[in-house]
Amino acid sequence: MQFSTQPLWLVGFRPFFALACLSGLALPVLWALFFSGTLTPPPAPFSPTQWHAHEMFFGFGWAVMGGFLLTSTKNWVKIRGYHGVALILLVGAWLLERAGMWFAGALPPLVFRLSSNLFLASIVAMLLWSLIRHRQSDSFRDNYFFLIILPLFLVAKNLLLSDGHFQAGASMTMGLFRVAFLVMLERTLTQFMKNALQATILRNALLDTGIKLLALLLVVASLLPVAVAAWIGLLLGLLLLGRFVYWKPQLALRRLDIGIMYLGYLAIVAQLLLQFIDYLVQPGWIGSVPLHVFTFGAMGLIIPAMLIRIVNGHTGRKVVFDRLDKTVLWIMIAGFVIRIVVPQIDPAGYLHWISLAAASWFVSFSILAWRYIPYLLQARVDGREH
Template identity: 80%
Template sequence: MSFSNHPLWLVGFRPFFTLACLSGLSLPVLWALIFSGILAPPATPFSPAQWHAHEMFFGFGWAVLGGFLLTATRNWVKIRGYHGQALMLLVSAWLLERAGMWCAGILPPLVFRLFSNLFLAMIVLMLLWTLIRHHQDDSFPDNTFFLIVLPLFLVAKNLLLSEDHFQVGAAMTLGLFRVVFLVMLERTVTQFMKNAVQADILRSAPLDRAIKLLALLLVFVGLLPTQIAPWLALLLALLLSGRFVFWKPQLAMRRLDIGIMYLGYLAIVAQLLLQFIEQLVTPGWLGSLSMHVFTFGAMGLIIPAMLIRIANGHTGRKVIFDRLDKAVLWIMIAGFVIRIILPQFDPAGYLRWIGLAAACWFTCFAVLSWRYVPYLLQPRVDGKPDA
């Protein structure tokens, strides 16, 4: 068997969820060591905070998002997804970007730009080509939102690394991930509730469309008039809250594997409310709190559960969350409390809370790596092809 035919390269979630686990356990710990002064920051022309934000969104976040979309798009349009050498090329570009981000200060600017944009440009073009070429077979009409947001990630990425536009880039990046999470939650929660508890949740096409359009508009929050932006965030938070009531949370919260998706949903609402308050009072007043409510609450809670589901289901195993899987989710809930809530009561212990929160991420993704990376490296247990 040639290396390109190894099970790792048969479908997109396999290599990229492996990278997501490894970056999820290492990047927060690296940041905690840098933030505390134990480790010297990378040699870059931009600030350590920019490096941290970029790596969590475009390193860890896009490893997850890339693996998810490369796998999901083949199901949406009923074709075989990218595999073999195409995936090997994407993974090489992702690794090259990580090296480039750490050594940006010693690379010629042109080489750095190539290293830092190659992976995202390649995967965005590949995903767009799949969705556009096979749009007539697409089972989800609202995939139009992906046609819009995917190219915008390239804009946000470069703004994030700009000294003068970091805040605009960070807000835009968060907004783009918010759109993706809202589209994903609509589809997955509807299916999970129907399959797990035989419950139908509210799906109103006008309401769902209004939510996604508002979320798309808020991608440009850094460019919107200050008199309008906070009220749009409040409106989206209210629409999401209203829909949440009719998504039967009283049933979902009885099961941790589904309830954690609802907690992630509420974290998106909380982030929007904090964004509203901050923009209405004094921009920058809350520091990075709003950003971390999203990264720890939406990304940190939803992603581990998603990795567990896909790593089991797409390798031919039953999607059952056992005690260790549930323990991983509780660890991430504890990480959210430690990073977001406890510093509000003990700001003097801020460094300690950052270290403990990073330890939660390390423990969570170390366990996921130990349990599920072997699944990703092996053929499906049911004998069915990945193609």
């Protein structure tokens, strides 16, 4: 069997979810070691904080996003999807980007820019090509949100690493991930609640579209007057909270595998409300807490649950969360509490809590890697090709 025909290269989620597991266990630990002074970051034309934000969003985050979108877009527009050599080249570009970020200080600026943008530019172009070329067979009319946000990730990425534009880049990046999460949560939670709990949750086209348009507007929050961005964020948070009440959380929270996604939804609301306080009530008081509420809450809670569900379902296995899977989710919830809540009670132990939060990611994603990477390397158990 040729290397390009191995099961790993059959569908986009296979190689990229493997990379997500490996980067999810390694990147937070590396940052904790840098932050504590145990390790010295390699020389780079950007700060260690910029490296950390970039690698979590565009290393880990886009391994997840890339795997999800490469898999889902082919289903949305009913095509075979990218596989084989195309995926090998994308993975090579992702690995090149990680190396470029690590050795950035030794690279000529042009080489660094090429290595830093090759993966994202390539995968965005491929995703856009699928969505635009097969628009007539698209199952979701609101996929135009992806047509808008995907190219903007390139802008956000380069702002994030630019001198003097880090905050704007971080705000834009979080805003783009927020839009993607809101689109995904609408679709998946509707399906999960119906299939698992025989429950129908509120779906109102005007409300749903309004929520996504407000989220899209917040992508450029750094370009808006502070008061305008603050009130838009507050309005979005309140609309999300109101819709949440009608999404039957009293049922969802009885099941950890679905309930944790509801907690991730609430983390998006909490981030928006905290951002409003930071903008207007007491500027600068809460520092990076809103950003980490999003990364540890929305990303940290939703992603492992989705990864478990997708890997099982798309390798022909039953989507059942056993004790070990639930342990992973509980550890991630503990990581959120350790990183966000406990430092507010014990700020003197801040360094200690960052290390423990990184350890929670290490343990959780190590379990996921040990358990699910073998599934990604094997053919489907139900005999289907992909």
